[in-house]
Amino acid sequence: MPLFERVTIIGVGLIGGSLGMALRGRALAGEVVGVTRVPETIAAARARGAIDRGTVDPVEGVDGADLVVLATPPDLVVPMARRALPHLRAGALVTDVASVKAEIVRAIEALLRPGSRVAFLGGHPMAGNEGRGIAAAAASLFEGAVYLLTPTPRTPADACERLTGLARALGARPVAMDPEAHDRAVAVVSHLPYLVAAALVGICGSAGNAAGPAFLGATRVAGSPVEMWAQICRLNREPIQGALRAFREELARLEAALADGDGFDALLERARRARLRLRERSQPAGRPARGAREDG
Amino acid sequence: MPLFERVTIIGVGLIGGSLGMALRGRALAGEVVGVTRVPETIAAARARGAIDRGTVDPVEGVDGADLVVLATPPDLVVPMARRALPHLRAGALVTDVASVKAEIVRAIEALLRPGSRVAFLGGHPMAGNEGRGIAAAAASLFEGAVYLLTPTPRTPADACERLTGLARALGARPVAMDPEAHDRAVAVVSHLPYLVAAALVGICGSAGNAAGPAFLGATRVAGSPVEMWAQICRLNREPIQGALRAFREELARLEAALADGDGFDALLERARRARLRLRERSQPAGRPARGAREDG
Numbered sequence: 001m002p003l004f005e006r007v008t009i010i011g012v013g014l015i016g017g018s019l020g021m022a023l024r025g026r027a028l029a030g031e032v033v034g035v036t037r038v039p040e041t042i043a044a045a046r047a048r049g050a051i052d053r054g055t056v057d058p059v060e061g062v063d064g065a066d067l068v069v070l071a072t073p074p075d076l077v078v079p080m081a082r083r084a085l086p087h088l089r090a091g092a093l094v095t096d097v098a099s100v101k102a103e104i105v106r107a108i109e110a111l112l113r114p115g116s117r118v119a120f121l122g123g124h125p126m127a128g129n130e131g132r133g134i135a136a137a138a139a140s141l142f143e144g145a146v147y148l149l150t151p152t153p154r155t156p157a158d159a160c161e162r163l164t165g166l167a168r169a170l171g172a173r174p175v176a177m178d179p180e181a182h183d184r185a186v187a188v189v190s191h192l193p194y195l196v197a198a199a200l201v202g203i204c205g206s207a208g209n210a211a212g213p214a215f216l217g218a219t220r221v222a223g224s225p226v227e228m229w230a231q232i233c234r235l236n237r238e239p240i241q242g243a244l245r246a247f248r249e250e251l252a253r254l255e256a257a258l259a260d261g262d263g264f265d266a267l268l269e270r271a272r273r274a275r276l277r278l279r280e281r282s283q284p285a286g287r288p289a290r291g292a293r294e295d296g
Numbered sequence: 297m298p299l300f301e302r303v304t305i306i307g308v309g310l311i312g313g314s315l316g317m318a319l320r321g322r323a324l325a326g327e328v329v330g331v332t333r334v335p336e337t338i339a340a341a342r343a344r345g346a347i348d349r350g351t352v353d354p355v356e357g358v359d360g361a362d363l364v365v366l367a368t369p370p371d372l373v374v375p376m377a378r379r380a381l382p383h384l385r386a387g388a389l390v391t392d393v394a395s396v397k398a399e400i401v402r403a404i405e406a407l408l409r410p411g412s413r414v415a416f417l418g419g420h421p422m423a424g425n426e427g428r429g430i431a432a433a434a435a436s437l438f439e440g441a442v443y444l445l446t447p448t449p450r451t452p453a454d455a456c457e458r459l460t461g462l463a464r465a466l467g468a469r470p471v472a473m474d475p476e477a478h479d480r481a482v483a484v485v486s487h488l489p490y491l492v493a494a495a496l497v498g499i500c501g502s503a504g505n506a507a508g509p510a511f512l513g514a515t516r517v518a519g520s521p522v523e524m525w526a527q528i529c530r531l532n533r534e535p536i537q538g539a540l541r542a543f544r545e546e547l548a549r550l551e552a553a554l555a556d557g558d559g560f561d562a563l564l565e566r567a568r569r570a571r572l573r574l575r576e577r578s579q580p581a582g583r584p585a586r587g588a589r590e591d592g
Contacts, residue, residue, distance in 0.1 A: 126508030145508055145509070146505075190508070202546045202563070212442050215489060215574075220571075224568070230564055241551070247495055254494060255537070264529070272522055
């Protein structure tokens with residue numbers, strides 16, 4: 001039995017398209033409706049098996065949906081919610097997939113009319129690839145991925161249950177945290193590493209001739225579309241500045257220890273243990289570790 | 297026809313063992329002799345197909361060898377060269393695989409007696425994995441990897457040709473640079489990223505709950521053995537300090553641009569282009585790119 005009768009995905013790009021493919025492939029939705037900005041995307045999304053039908057009209061698209069997923073670029077999530085919310089049926093659940101949460105969650109909760117019986121719960125699947133758009137979508141994108149959910153005191157308990165169930169059904173690992181904690185956490189584990197990768201390639205110059213798979217792996221994310229990342233960084237500026245400060249201090253500690261030889265190995269050993277704990281926590285049993293190269 | 301009649305590998309661990317497996321698997325050596333510190337490693341290396349025979353005596357091990365590979369931990373390379381060099385036959389070629397070159401190359405060249413007709417050329421295959429020792433060795437370790445060679449004005453031309461040919465025969469991509477340029481380059485593309493990864497996991501704390509594959513990938517190297525990395529960092533301290541300075545300045549530029557909104561996208565776009573150039577240069581045609589996730 002499908003988890004939802006009709007799921008409307010607004011923005012059928014990499015994440016929205018992958019979600020549609022996964023929902024349809026796993027029979028989790030009776031029907032998947034796609035809302036796109038350009039009409040051509042409808043045919044492409046249908047061809048990829050991401051949607052059953054599509055429209056460029058969000059109002060028409062959300063009609064009768066019991067789940068609406070806002071999967072537009074981050075800066076369009078709130079405007080699209082504003083457009084769609086008045087047309088949702090009672091009992092409908094709304095979520096988004098944006099990488100930044102506090103501001104978006106606050107804005108959308110402010111749009112919810114008391115008594116409308118429409119619920120919102122912010123979401124952020126930690127999945128993606130180097131591509132963009134429906135062409136890069138993949139039904140397997142969420143398998144093994146962390147799926148962050150950001151409830152607030154206003155979130156109904158059954159909204160949490162339904163989206164937790166959906167994340168699990170997609171093969172993802174749901175993790176709940178409040179929107180502010182989310183933004184601080186992704187500043188550290190996603191946005192900071194992006195800026196660090198950009199800085200690493202920014203200084204490599206002719207040293208790039210010596211670059212092996214480890215450097216390519218460490219800097220891979222710096223090759224992804226700037227538009228999306230710049231927008232994310234601006235939306236999450238303050239938590240990112242906090243993460244940069246902590247990172248700078250930690251790197252300075254390592255540098256000082258290297259210079260005077262004191263405690264250098266102990267700092268590295270602490271990092272090694274932290275990395276091993278991370279790995280145990282993040283890799284579900286049976287999920288193959290990717291081949292790794294270290295030196296190079 | 298094998299490239300070498302008898303290759304002696306001193307130190308049959310991850311790199312030395314992999315080299316032996318590749319030499320034997322590709323029939324590049326008439327015979328591979330292993331020199332180990334502990335006798336038990338001889339049987340293990342033979343069982344893995346890394347050597348034809350082994351000994352714990354370096355003097356006995358190098359007897360009659362036309363190629364000697366010093367594959368010990370970096371701090372033992374020069375002592376082992378001092379021990380072995382007087383016993384090499386005329387025409388023998390010596391190389392090493394250490395991650396740091398200037399000091400080692402200088403020291404070994406100082407050991408070469410004029411007229412001994414023994415040549416030395418420093419090498420550094422940019423390959424490895426998260427394991428250690430002969431158990432982690434793999435015949436395919438060098439395939440597609442950059443193999444750095446560090447000639448000096450004292451290096452005979454035919455030593456360069458022979459080791460370049462060996463690197464190619466292993467499926468690696470030989471790249472020559474002088475020892476000081478090597479140390480500056482690996483400080484940027486290998487040692488700095490290691491310290492950066494250690495700093496990233498060092499500050500992640502509970503944010504690690506949100507860590508996806510991108511964070512695990514960006515910090516993977518921080519999980520590798522501290523002993524080896526601490527030694528490498530100490531040996532290459534000054535180039536690493538230079539790389540840290542350049543990195544800090546670049547990150548500060550990004551941070552300032554994010555704060556005042558000026559030129560942020562342009563800096564990220566410059567990094568993106570640099571990353572794409574790196575990729576084109578480093579991935580030989582036909583070598584499959586690893587699956588990549590960005591956000592998360």
